[in-house]
Amino acid sequence: MRAVTYRWQVARAPMIRFLFRTLGLFLLALAFVFLVYDGTKSIANQQFVYLRVNELWADIDQHSLNQVQDWFKARALWAWDPYARTFFELPSWFVLAIISTVLVTLGRKKKKLIGFARD
Secondary structure (H helix, E strand, O other), X not given: OOOOOOHHHHHHXXXXXXXXXXXXXXXXXXXXXXXXXXXXXXXXXXXXXXXEHHHHHHHHOHHHHHHHHHHHHHHOHHHHHHHHHHHHHOXXXXXXXXXXXXXXXXXXXXXXXXXXXXX
């Protein structure tokens, strides 16, 4: 059985890939800015200092951070302490770099197969 592909699905694929690449590159540039910011703070303080994800999120919107933390504590308490709490303590430039790498990878063009037919 063959899957039906509509014309609008084929036409939107490059646009979504472009959106993923653009957003990924923007987040990568933002990660670099935070890396430089943390580097200058570390040099000035003569110790390793970095902006944590929860601090950055709190600067942007404290209410949504509290909602996400309360959701984890209410519904996924098993994941709060070992996983989510560790995620919130990571450097913000590291998390942004990982997210941007995933977005850029999702937005790349598919390689042409040599010698094989693609359905």
